[in-house]
Amino acid sequence: MVTLLHLDIEVTCLKDSVSITWRISADLVPHAARFFLGNCKPSDFDVLPSGEGELVFRYRLAECKFKRQTKGKHLIFDNELTFRPQQRGNPAAFVHPIQCVTKRSDSWVPQFLNPGAGTSEARGGLLFHMALLNAELTGISQNNLVPLGSFMPIWASVDQESHQPLLLLMEECIAAATPKLFADSQVYPLISNKGCLEESKRGNAVFLPRYHSSSLILYLQADGFGLGQEVYIHCKLVAWDPDHLDKTKKACYYSKENERWELLDSPDKSSICSCCASNCKSRQRRHADTESEGLSSTSVIGPLFIVDQSDPRAQETKTGSISTALYK
Structure with a gap:
């Protein structure tokens, strides 16, 4: 031997x-x-x-x-x-x-970030994308089963083309059981209050460091909502001027380590996230400049199925491809 x-x-x-x-x-x-x-x-x-x-x-x-x-x-x-x-x-x-x-090289980006990846919508000369990534963050997911407790990387991007550099923000995101929302729809808020990632305070969620300003990944743990039923993630995406962040145009998350709300893109300016604990009021429109509000797209990905793998019935969950709907 x-x-x-x-x-x-x-x-x-x-x-x-x-x-x-x-x-x-x-x-x-x-x-x-x-x-x-x-x-x-x-x-x-x-x-x-x-x-x-x-x-x-x-x-x-x-x-x-x-x-x-x-x-x-x-x-x-x-x-x-x-x-x-x-x-x-x-x-x-x-x-x-x-x-x-x-x-990682500052110039390296995954292949899925190349133009044409995923589904998209043209709006005001801009092309918005949104998709669920695989667990390795190397491409768009081909599976709509999400094990309970695992993380769902939700990627959003806007193609800049000939525009000045743009910052992609997730202004609002919710989880719901239907691809369309109605007055009586039951929803689970993920991001609200003009860019405050609520789920980062009560659960496990974070914005991952950006590859570049025009894309953003919401790293969301599948826990606390949607178990055993169809889940659709609805998000309002906004393309914005990266030099003009304020209380209504931001990407904020709660740092449990520092016990405070922090700004993803400029931690030294995290004071603009303090309103996440109360109400981030709408900004005043500046001298009829219609571009000051940015361009937006409402996107939906799903259906996703959050399954408890310890439950034998999870194997009976219906699977299928992930579709994406985008609305103005």
């Missing part, structure tokens, strides 16, 4: 590659070909004077089935070192996790 006598693993993460050195005991040397990084075999192997072996894995992070996810300003790459003495299909005898974290 083969035993692991050493667990000497050194990992060096570079910008777009990784170098791993794994020293193994002498009795494992004849089995060197059964060690893997993901689906990659060692790129180099040496037998040391002591009889021990030294496996080296030098690969790019785009190889060996690394799993990539984006969190804020960082890219996280996960993989596993494994020892598989038995034939393919059998479980590994040994598994060791590998993770590399690199800083």
Whole structure:
């Protein structure tokens, strides 16, 4: 029986590659070909004077089935070192996790942010988008089942085209059981009071750091609303001048760590978020300038199904594609 006598693993993460050195005991040397990084075999192997072996894995992070996810300003790459003495299909005898974290380039954006992604609406020369992203934040979700307690990344964007730089804001967002709202519709407020993310105070929700000013991701935990029924997310999107934020044009969230409302785009100006605790009154229209109110689009994504995976009945939930409706 083969035993692991050493667990000497050194990992060096570079910008777009990784170098791993794994020293193994002498009795494992004849089995060197059964060690893997993901689906990659060692790129180099040496037998040391002591009889021990030294496996080296030098690969790019785009190889060996690394799993990539984006969190804020960082890219996280996960993989596993494994020892598989038995034939393919059998479980590994040994598994060791590998993770590399690199800083995301300021110029990098996911492919789904390219023009034409998702559904959209032209309004006043602008093109608005809204969609549910997958869990890795690498593309638009193809699944409308959302496990209870997991996070729903809701992405919104406006194409600037030839316009001056614009700031995309979510002025109002609610969850409802229908794609259209009526006077007696039951709704669950998510964002209200002209850009205050209410769910960040009573639950777990946050605005993720922006890739650029014209897009925004609402990172919302599926908890407290809509369990076992269809859910539609309704949002009013506003394109605004990034140099003129005020109490009615803002993206504010509640920081439980600092116990206060904070402004996503300019934390030093978080005082404009103080009205989130009361009422953010409408601004005065300035000298009949119709552009001062910005251009807006009301968007709806759904149906989504929030399911409790511990409940066997969750498997009976009807699935389908996610549709998006946009209204003026």
